[in-house]
Amino acid sequence: AELRAAFPYFAAHDASAARTGAPTPAYLDAAATSQRPAEVLDAERRFLETANAAVHRGTSGAVGTATEAFEGARAAVARFVGAAAPEQIVWAENATDALNIVALGIAEANAGLGLAGSERFALGPGDEILVTEAEHHANLIPWQRLAAKTGASFRYIPAREDGTWSLDDARAALNERTRIFAFAHVSNATGYVAPVAELAELARSVGALTVLDACQSVPHIPVDFAALGVDFAAFSGHKMLGPNGIGVLYGRPELLAALPPSRTGGSAITKVTMERADFMPPPMRFEPGTQPVSQVVGLGAAVSFLEAVGMERAAAREHELVERLVAGIAATPGVRLLGPSDPAHRIALAAVSIEGLHAHDVGQFLDEQGVLVRVGHHCAQPLHRALGITSSTRASVHLTTTEDEVDRFLDAIRGAQRYFGVEVAA
Ligand code: PMP
Numbered sequence: 001a002e003l004r005a006a007f008p009y010f011a012a013h014d015a016s017a018a019r020t021g022a023p024t025p026a027y028l029d030a031a032a033t034s035q036r037p038a039e040v041l042d043a044e045r046r047f048l049e050t051a052n053a054a055v056h057r058g059t060s061g062a063v064g065t066a067t068e069a070f071e072g073a074r075a076a077v078a079r080f081v082g083a084a085a086p087e088q089i090v091w092a093e094n095a096t097d098a099l100n101i102v103a104l105g106i107a108e109a110n111a112g113l114g115l116a117g118s119e120r121f122a123l124g125p126g127d128e129i130l131v132t133e134a135e136h137h138a139n140l141i142p143w144q145r146l147a148a149k150t151g152a153s154f155r156y157i158p159a160r161e162d163g164t165w166s167l168d169d170a171r172a173a174l175n176e177r178t179r180i181f182a183f184a185h186v187s188n189a190t191g192y193v194a195p196v197a198e199l200a201e202l203a204r205s206v207g208a209l210t211v212l213d214a215c216q217s218v219p220h221i222p223v224d225f226a227a228l229g230v231d232f233a234a235f236s237g238h239k240m241l242g243p244n245g246i247g248v249l250y251g252r253p254e255l256l257a258a259l260p261p262s263r264t265g266g267s268a269i270t271k272v273t274m275e276r277a278d279f280m281p282p283p284m285r286f287e288p289g290t291q292p293v294s295q296v297v298g299l300g301a302a303v304s305f306l307e308a309v310g311m312e313r314a315a316a317r318e319h320e321l322v323e324r325l326v327a328g329i330a331a332t333p334g335v336r337l338l339g340p341s342d343p344a345h346r347i348a349l350a351a352v353s354i355e356g357l358h359a360h361d362v363g364q365f366l367d368e369q370g371v372l373v374r375v376g377h378h379c380a381q382p383l384h385r386a387l388g389i390t391s392s393t394r395a396s397v398h399l400t401t402t403e404d405e406v407d408r409f410l411d412a413i414r415g416a417q418r419y420f421g422v423e424v425a426a
Contacts, residue, residue, distance in 0.1 A: 003309070004400045009035040023370045026405035031188055031216060031349045031396030032374050033238045036302070040241060043301035044294045055293050056267060056284070070293055073300025074283070080303045081214075081233070082224030083250055090249040090256065090283040091291055095215045096138040098234035098249035099182075101286055102211055103142035104262035106180070107149045117258030125151040127179045130208070133159040133386050134187045137379040139213040139234075143182055152179065159386045163190040163338045164345070167198050178208040185217035185233075189380040189392065190339025191322070191346035193217070200229035209255070215239055219398070220318055220348045222311040225250050237295065242302035246295035249286070256282035265289050314399040318348055321397040321406055325350045328410035334417060334424030338392055349396035351378070354413060356422040359391035365416040366393070371409050 004010040010027070017024035027035065053066035075086040083089055092098035109118035123129075129143050133156050147154035157169045164187075174181060181203040186193050196212060203210045212233040217223050219240035225233050232255065237246035251259070261268060261279055265288035271278045279285040306314065323343045329335055329352055338351045354362055363375030374394045377384045384390055395409045417424060 004402075006037045006039070006305075007035050007400060008038055008041065010400060023408070026371045026408045028371060028373050028395040028397065028401065028405060028409055030219070030398035030401070031239070031394065033244075034219060034241050034398055035400070036241055036243070036298070037305050039305050040243065040298045040301045044243060044298040047294050047297040052294070055291060066293065069297050069300075070291070073296045073303075076300045076303045077248060080307065081218060081235075081248075081250055082226045082228075084226060085253065087281070087283055088250055088253055088256065090251065090286045091296060092234070092247040092249050092286075093245060093292075094238070094247035095213065095234040095236040096247070098247045099139055099211065099213065100142050101249050101262060102232050102234075102251075102259070103146045105259040107146050108260040108262045109258075110150045113260070115260040118260060120255070120258040123150045123152045123179050126177060127152040128155050128175070128177045129153070129180045129182070130155050130157065130173055130178050131182045132157040132165050132184075134163055134165060134190060134192070134380065134383045135182070135184060136188050136213060136215070137381070138215075139182050139184060139211070140382070143180070146180075153177075157183075159383055161387075162340060163187070163383055163387055164192045164340055165194075167195050167202070170199055170202060174202055174206050174208060176206050178203070178206050180211060181208045182211040182213070184213040184215070185223070186215075186220070186347045187339065187380075187383075188216050188349070189351055189378045189383050189394070191216075191349045191351075192339050193345055193347050196228045196230065200231075204229065214250075216348060219306075220311075221315040231255055237299040237302065240299075240302055241305055243292075243295040243298035245292045246299050248299075251282070253282070256286075259286075261285045261288070263288055309399060315347075317399060318397050318401070319343070321401050321403070322346060322348060322350065324403060324406050325395060325397070325409070328406070329413075332410065332414055332417075334422060335413060338387060348398070349394055351392040351394035352413065353387075353389045353392045354417065354422070355424070357416060357420055359393045361420060362393045362413065362416050365419055366409070366412045369408065369412045369415065371395075371405075371412045373409065 053062040055070045078086045106121045109121035209231045212230040214235045218235040233250040238244045268288040326343045334355045336353045359375040
């Protein structure tokens with residue numbers, strides 16, 4: 001209750017519900033976007049009101065103060081995800097953009113431009129890019145395109161019947177031709193947690209780079225990219241209590257230093273002539289143009305908030321909620337749970353397919369009950385196709401979710417079955 005009160009969104013809705021007697025919305029869509037605590041909203045506003053200036057441009061004291069706030073947030077994010085140095089953190093628009101910086105950078109390295117460091121990313125016919133069938137489109141399409149541009153083969157680890165895949169599946173798919181292995185730490189459709197450290201070790205043993213989509217892990221569990229041994233990782237501010245319009249790319253220093261910037265322009269360079277440009281070291285070589293400064297400051301505040309709560313504590317709390325969610329779904333006939341049935345292998349969410357009902361009908365019914373979830377393919381069309389469905393209904397929890405909200409979701413899906421007259425075998 002104390003945590004919820006720190007979020008103006010929940011405080012406002014809870015107060016209005018208390019006034020009108022209507023149920024407060026059960027916000028079970030944090031996997032799509034999370035709500036922000038007052039600290040985050042205030043940090044952004046305070047920065048804009050008192051310290052806004054053109055970061056990294058000019059010599060005034062005001063610019064220095066704004067730059068300190070901007071770079072302080074980078075250091076905070078670095079610490080939060082186990083990066084040894086702030087320079088390993090590159091600002092992007094969101095996770096999608098961060099993943100594109102890697103894929104487009106590798107394409108640039110192979111475009112015959114003679115850019116320094118490009119050899120590290122040589123990719124062509126005979127090489128393989130490996131993903132899984134469970135990826136979010138953001139960690140799928142950039143790699144399809146990179147394969148098409150370079151002539152490398154595009155391969156994937158097929159999803160099993162429950163939408164998961166295993167270390168053994170990866171072992172069978174990785175080989176000495178694999179150059180890039182891109183996968184999600186936690187699937188946004190099944191909640192499945194991949195054994196990242198073991199997978200990164202396997203990839204390293206065949207000389208492949210690992211690119212981790214950490215969108216659904218960083219907001220929920222303690223994550224240390226250095227300890228996990230991944231080469232690149234991406235996540236979004238808006239799913240971890242932070243602002244929209246800010247995402248993060250983490251990279252190993254020597255790889256970021258060798259990766260060509262795919263977007264170029266002002267402030268990312270050291271020397272420009274009418275013929276060519278030399279780029280700054282990372283992270284600034286990847287941050288051309290004016291940056292989303294207040295969003296960066298807000299993300300720094302989100303990290304402080306999460307650190308104050310404690311990620312171990314948040315993870316333990318969310319795990320209880322997920323156990324309750326999975327147990328309730330398992331006890332509901334006619335409802336198929338996507339992903340692992342053992343909650344020990346999943347984080348933060350559960351998506352279901354209800355026999356005889358389209359997810360959009362379910363979503364509309366749930367909305368009428370004030371239960372806010374995500375329906376559709378969740379940007380994971382290939383996974384849904386592999387599971388023989390076109391869409392699902394996803395409930396996701398966060399550190400502010402209550403048991404009551406979980407129960408309201410479970411009641412509402414049973415209510416939808418009754419409302420639409422679905423016959424379920426007892
Ligand atoms: N990967 C995963 C696993 C996600 O859940 C999401 C967000 N749905 C993304 C990538 C893309 O994040 P964004 O839209 O913030 O770029």
